[in-house]
Amino acid sequence: MSQSTVRAIVTDIEGTTTDINFVHNVLFPYAYAKLPDFLCENAEAPAVAEQLDAVRRDMQDPEATLEAVIATLLHWIDTDQKVTPLKALQGMVWADGYQRGDFTGHLYADVAPALRQWQAEGKALYVYSSGSVQAQKLLFGYSDEGDLTPLFSGYFDTHIGHKREAAAYQRIVEALDLPAESVLFLSDVVEELDAAQQAGMQTLQLVREGTQAGTRHPCVTRFDEIHL
Incomplete structure (x- = not known):
């Protein structure tokens, strides 16, 4: 990963920021x-x-x-x-x-501090999940760590395309109006990372409990292992 060039971070939710069990x-x-x-x-x-x-x-x-x-x-x-x-x-x-108040949005403990740090460093933060934009905003708005929605610059769901197709990531890059190589995509799913890589993005796989590490993308186990 060319860390000095990362200007925006796009993160998946399920298995990445949030326990799949939630x-x-x-x-x-x-x-x-x-x-x-x-x-x-x-x-x-x-x-x-x-x-x-x-x-x-x-x-x-x-x-x-x-x-x-x-x-x-x-x-x-x-x-x-x-x-x-x-x-x-x-x-x-x-x-x-x-x-x-029937539940709050689960986040791994390492997520919110990293998001706050990256945003403070001037990185633009985005979410791309198969859950609707509304569901994304609710999870981060009513999260275990309080309302984190002010940290994000935007949200993407399947309206922009399916997560295992490179065209979806090309559309995200166009929407961000940034060079693809300056955008980092975080996910636990290798096929999603493959599609993002095909669109020119940088990629990192989150290998949480129950996730199988792949060999095609750099891997970390926590957000605080990502150094930008």
Whole structure:
């Protein structure tokens, strides 16, 4: 890694800043349990109705009943599908949970100090996650370390492209208006790092507990091992 040239850092969330178990053992079950009632109560709200119509398009059934849409959404959660309208609806349910204080956004202890240091050093910080931008802002806004959203300059989700495709990272570079080689991408997933590298970004793999270290990218186990 050419550390002196890093001007922006783009970080993944799940398995990188946040224990994958928080997502799978807290957030997903909460959305699974709350989503049916939430949709029944809010189906007519414009933001919700827009996403329900998007689900129907994905189902290729524009006349699908609300019950059929809910069944499809629960199936997508069961099978961990990265479907954009599902992520948006999950974000709405999680917003309710965060605001109620049902949980806070998990961060590894080494994350917040590093983010604060990098931002103080003038590095622009961004998030790129398969979770919706809303869900990203909620996790960092209601995090274990308080509201960290002021540290970030922007957020990206699957609207910009899928995380294992180089084109998504090319679009991020264009949005940042920086040379690709001055952008560092952090993730625990080798295929995502491969795609970012193909787009010209610098890469680092976070090898947290349960993550298999790859051989194609430099590896660290904690954010405080990253020296910029």
